[in-house]
Amino acid sequence: MSNKAEKRVTAALPTQTSLPDDLASLFNNTRQATPAELARMEKAAALLRADPAFLADVSKGLIVEDILRAMEAAGLNRNTLATKLGKSRQYIGKILDDEQPANFTIDTLAEISAALGVKLHVRMLPESEHMIFVRGLTVTTKVLPTADFPKPQAKTASIFEDRFVASNITPFPSPRHEQSRMSS
Amino acid sequence: MAVELIQIPGVTNHHQLVWQIRALQINGRNLVLGPLAEWERKSPGDYKKIMKVLSNIGQVDRIRDEKKVKKSSNTKHDGVYEIRADKGSARLMFFYFEIKQAVVICTNTYWKTKSSKKEQDQAFEACHKMKQIYEQQS
Numbered sequence: 001m002s003n004k005a006e007k008r009v010t011a012a013l014p015t016q017t018s019l020p021d022d023l024a025s026l027f028n029n030t031r032q033a034t035p036a037e038l039a040r041m042e043k044a045a046a047l048l049r050a051d052p053a054f055l056a057d058v059s060k061g062l063i064v065e066d067i068l069r070a071m072e073a074a075g076l077n078r079n080t081l082a083t084k085l086g087k088s089r090q091y092i093g094k095i096l097d098d099e100q101p102a103n104f105t106i107d108t109l110a111e112i113s114a115a116l117g118v119k120l121h122v123r124m125l126p127e128s129e130h131m132i133f134v135r136g137l138t139v140t141t142k143v144l145p146t147a148d149f150p151k152p153q154a155k156t157a158s159i160f161e162d163r164f165v166a167s168n169i170t171p172f173p174s175p176r177h178e179q180s181r182m183s184s
Numbered sequence: 185m186a187v188e189l190i191q192i193p194g195v196t197n198h199h200q201l202v203w204q205i206r207a208l209q210i211n212g213r214n215l216v217l218g219p220l221a222e223w224e225r226k227s228p229g230d231y232k233k234i235m236k237v238l239s240n241i242g243q244v245d246r247i248r249d250e251k252k253v254k255k256s257s258n259t260k261h262d263g264v265y266e267i268r269a270d271k272g273s274a275r276l277m278f279f280y281f282e283i284k285q286a287v288v289i290c291t292n293t294y295w296k297t298k299s300s301k302k303e304q305d306q307a308f309e310a311c312h313k314m315k316q317i318y319e320q321q322s
Contacts, residue, residue, distance in 0.1 A: 018185055019210060023313055026292070027213045037221035038193045044224050045194020048235055061240040061252065068248040096249075130198055 063104060064096055070116035084115045186211055187321050189289065192220070194235065200242040203280070203288045208314055215292040215310075216276065223274050233269035234276055241267070241278075241288055256308040264311040266304070273297070275304070277311035281318065289318060 019027065033041070048054045071081055078092045085092075095104070095112070106122055113120040189206035199205065207216035223231040237252045247253035251270045256262075267276040273296040281287045291314040294300070294307040 019317075020313060023210075023310060026215060026310060027210060030213070030215045031218040031222075032213060033217035033221040037225075038217065041193040041217075041221055041224050044228075044231070045196075045235060048194070048232060049196070049198075054232065054236065057236050058239045061236060061249075062243055064249055065240060065244045065247060069245070072248065097251075130201070 060104065063109070066118070067096065067112060067116065070113075070118045074116055076116070081112075081115065085111060185317075185321075187318060189287065190214065190217075192216065192238070192290065195238055195242070199239040202244060203242050203286050205238055205242050205288045205290070207290045208318060210314075210317070216290045219274075219293040219295075220276075227272070227274060230269040230272040230274035233272055234267055234274050237267045237269075238276075246280075256312075258305060258308060261308040261312040264308050264315060266307070275307065277307050279311060279315040279318075281322075283322065289315075291315070 018024070071077065076084070078089050078096070082089045082092045095108075109120055109122070188209050190209045192205060192207050195205045207214050220231070220234070223234065237247070240252065241247055252268060254266050254268060256264045256266075264277060264279050267278065267290075269275070275294050275296055276290055277292050277294075278288050278290045281289050291311045292307055294303050297303070
């Protein structure tokens with residue numbers, strides 16, 4: 001990352017107090033990354049993002065979190081989920097340990113989703129699109145323009161105010177779009 | 185005292201769908217990027233695990249798997265967490281901040297050794313102090 005990028009600040013706050021001595025000492029004694037190291041980190045992370053094993057690890061981690069969240073919402077523990085699935089507790093333990101080489105098949109994910117009463121989305125997206133999570137609404141992706149479709153939202157648009165739709169591959173019209181279609 | 189949030193190299197927008205991920209910088213210095221750069225060079229396995237958890241953190245409401253993220257058990261350190269390189273030694277402390285925008289703010293690190301309960305507590309303590317500073321100033 002360049003010096004310029006490094007200095008890109010998302011929140012600059014006013015000067016008010018001084019640091020406590022112990023923190024000041026910590027800051028003074030911690031070595032700062034050099035621009036060359038920052039660039040190296042960018043490069044290393046880019047290599048990770050291109051590594052299928054890393055991508056699989058990240059995805060497994062997310063699935064484990066989704067399962068844990070759904071279990072929490074449904075009031076299920078490992079035993080009760082195992083019973084619901086007709087599997088052993090050890091099986092659930094293996095599924096929830098994303099460091100173990102347990103590979104999820106789509107069939108397995110569908111079974112677990114059904115048992116937990118949650119939706120399953122398995123998607124592969126081009127680099128130009130990404131998933132956007134809108135709390136309490138839906139899981140969607142960046143909108144790409146099509147002839148019969150609303151214009152794409154600016155990347156900086158608030159995800160909480162703007163409604164996004166699934167993609168131009170499987171266009172699900174937004175309620176606003178649907179309304180304008182019906183009225184015309 | 186100038187308090188600001190800076191980007192962490194390699195943490196892309198793809199990893200920040202729910203939470204933005206930033207490092208806290210005070211008076212132009214931070215306690216995160218130097219250690220991360222060192223882990224990348226000397227302990228790539230731990231670095232990879234930390235990057236994986238960072239990616240997960242940015243994409244879910246809260247991390248529930250305690251092998252990845254552990255909340256401080258000390259009641260004095262309310263709302264501070266550590267990212268763990270599972271079966272590794274790298275630890276990255278952070279807190280969630282949700283007033284103006286949803287941000288995960290990484291504050292400091294430590295390298296776990298065999299008997300590092302004290303070091304962990306000190307790292308949580310430092311994180312907690314930085315959380316208080318950030319909250320007061322915003």
